[in-house]
Amino acid sequence: MRVPLRDVAAVAAGVLAPFAAALVLMPLRTSVTHTNLALLLVVVVVAVSAFGNRFAGALAALSAAAWFDFFHTEPYGSFHIEDRADVETAVLLLAVGLIVSQLAAHARTMRQAAVIDATHLERLHGTTRLARAGTSSTDDVVRRVRHELVAVLELRACRFEYGTLIGRPPRLDPDGTVKVDGWIWDLERQGWPEGETELRAIVLGRYQGRFLLTPEPGSAPPPLEARLVAADLAAQAAAALDEDRVSAGPRP
Known part of the structure; x- marks a missing residue:
């Protein structure tokens, strides 16, 4: 069974988008608080979730937490965290990212369902109008x-x-x-x-x-x-x- 191209792209974005964002934010790690950096990464997670699905959103949350740890907590370039405040920020980033990603994916699913229902209704109405027109x-x-x-x-x-x-x-x-x-x-x-x-x-x-x-x-x-x-x-x-x-x- 084929996997939709959109889902493949969403999973790839879930892995790569947080990595790219964390990399781009590296010059700011000494001038911007870690909390604000984490919030910026949450925005990336929400964007991936809105584009993709729940799995892609969860993957983006995990990726964001991992790359926040790697690039923005000391010792840099390592998945080890020394400062307790940074540990809490990383855990909160993961938790908030997971929650927000699921909410965003759910909202997207509901929006798609509404569009599909409206499309189906229009198909039925259009066929009914054609059948009753008397000219077809x-x-x-x-x-x-x-x-x-x-x-x-x-x-x-x-x-x-x-x-x-x-x-x-x-x-x-x-x-x-x-x-x-x-x-x-x-x-x-x-x-x-x-x-x-x-x-x-x-x-x-x-x-x-x-x-x-x-x-x-x-x-x-x-x-x-x-x-x-x-x-x-x-x-x-x-x-x-x-x-x-x-x-x-x-x-x-």
Whole structure:
């Protein structure tokens, strides 16, 4: 499973940013109090945490405490501390850095969740508006849902099949679970199953077709919220197809 590039960069920043900051602050170690230097390093920890994640923030706090000890406490160039006040400052730097990093990472997570929720809501509303506009064909709605599914589930491809069911591929159910041969698949631990996964378009018990989802190889599985949005999008397509079928009436 691939690790997102942002997370890799955040971990690297967690190690290197406090080191670089401590190095840059070296000329000030005799003119600025150690407490103020430690506070400046906390700012670096917060910046890394806001950019990255909790692990990167914790790593930055550990790195900041270590390099504060190495560059700014006597004997310089050593991880040994002689002065008791410097020991307390280093311990406080570590503790405050860990606490603040977790708070910053939590705030970033909440902000991202709010943005994602708003994006999902707009996807659903946009699809609903298209389906109810009366100027778009069912093919347009299906095409729109395919596009949205690729974005929501971060897929490599998505296609739609009309008609009867053929075969028994893995299935994404409306409750967000994935089933393989009737058994619930541990998506979070095992990732996507091999091959395509079907998402059926059903409304009022009437089967309209299915979306066949092709994930990116090695990609992380989408969260439950994204899978539920995907199921709602498929239901929108099913409703449009069913309405079109009813409007057309029985075939002669």
